[in-house]
Amino acid sequence: MSFLRILGLTSLSMAAFAGNSLLCRAALLHTSIDAASFTSIRLISGAIVLVLLIRCRQGAPVIAGNWLSAMALFVYAAGFSLAYISLSAATGALLLFGAVQATMIGYGIYAGERVRKWQLAGLLLALGGLLVMLLPGLSAPPLQGAILMLSAGVAWGIYSLCGKGAGDPTGVTTGNFLRAVPITLAMSLLTLNSITLDMAGFGYAVASGALMSGLGYAIWYRVLPALRATSAATVQLSVPVIAALGGIIILNEPVTVRLLVASVAILGGIALVMNKEKPGET
Template sequence: MPRSRILLFTLLAMLAFAGNSLLCRLALRDTALDAASFTLLRLLAGALVLAVLVRLRQRQPFAGDWPGALALFAYAGGFSYAYRDLGAATGALLLFGGVQAGMFLAAWRQGERPGGRQSVGLGLALAGVVYLLLPGARSPEPFAALLMIAAGLAWAFYSLPSRRRGDPLAATAGNFLRAVPFALALCLVQANRLEADVHGVVYAVLSGGLASGLGYALWYAALGGLGGLQAASVQLSVPLLTALGGALLLAELPSLQWVLSGLLVLGGIALVLSGRSRRAG
């Protein structure tokens, strides 16, 4: 694939990932749509788009598995419920921190230990999250913040290399389809609280079909031309893109607390990515 196409696909994928936060926040803040319905519609739209893409590209059965689908649902559900009470930028930063924490824990269990630069980076990132959560006028709602961190951990589990064997697009399509029954069950449990309107449904469908389904397809296409460090590093842009979009589209200006926390978290993760780990023992 030409380098220019790799860069274009990478940029579009990062914009799509940021768009997920913006669309979810917009739907749950400004429309009548509830979090359970948003989750279901997002997964349905994503499953449909991914199914079409897989069928167009190859005539192979969908892959994936039920544990992966459950992790995907946990991510999508936690993401939706957290965004009822979190600004777009804050949610993206906490989600990203949760993802990276999950990846680090998985590496630790496999015997990897952080080097000196990585240890400093981990300390900075943790300090950034703690600072963001400190009580104050602009601090996030604690339960929503924990939900978003849990969503990040679920996405980290879903994204582990051991779970991405074979064709990642086919696996993601299969997992989106398998996650739909979990979302239906959630809606049944929340049946007396379900609400919807046209705008909310449109935002949820765009989140699932474009920002999730098409976004993941673009990302998997770009990954073939990116190194591991490049792929991890470029994702540092997602919270920043979300903050910019939140300011321009949602009138949610990042606070000084968010800016300082973001510098600590993203700078710390950059140090982790640029350092070298070592094997235990």
């Protein structure tokens, strides 16, 4: 896969992940939909779109995946939605992506991936940029919400790691979503007495599942084999920046110097980590 193709697919994936954050925040803040219903509708609509997508391809459809990835997908989606009931957007993003980085980079180092000094510098630069954008002014998060978001981050890291070398990305993602459907329906049944729905919340959840999750994760699975675990972890640090920019455009939030500085640091750090060869090295 060429560098430009890797860059394009990775950018689309990160935009989809940021879109999920924006849609979930909008749904839980501005509609009456509950977090469990949002999660179930998101996963079910994602599964439907993926099944339709795989049936439109030439040849016999092959649906793969595994129960570990499906459970990780569910834990991520459920923890993500439930945590945003009590966490602010900035606190949630910091906890989520901090857990993702710790999971994926920790596994990469455990598996023997070599991290060069300039790549480590890039990682620290990206993390520093994220802290510049998120830390000032944050209060201690509610314990329950923090645990839920940390669990979501670990689950997303596991899901991403399971996707490396897992075969056909669309077939694998489809299988994982289908396996996650009965799990999320069981959650909805357990919370039946607290279910609340409206058309706006339903629409946000469908968009999150069909477009941002189903198609977005299929693209992410496709590009994952071309990325090292450390690179795949670090590139996801761009998602809070993209989500913040989306908030500016959609919610008319002001552009700040802090956001500009953090964006340069995060994207520059990602470029260092993803670059496989240091200038002058062979």
